[in-house]
């Protein structure tokens with residue numbers, strides 16, 4: 001009969017991306033409150049807001065913003 005040892009229980013810090021709601025476990029996510037994908041887009045959007053809104057934007061497909069990072 002196989003005898004298993006007592007399971008080792010980990011405690012990890014996690015947060016949710018403020019932009020897509022994905023679970024973030026990475027240092028980057030915990031520090032910035034969003035994953036690297038969303039952070040890049042958020043930064044780009046913030047920069048774009050300072051530009052004339054009639055100009056072309058870099059973000060065409062909004063659908064990909066939904067939980068694009070998943071669990072990282």
Ligand SMILES: [Zn+2]
Pocket residue numbers: 017018019020021022034035037038068069
């Ligand atoms: Zn995200």
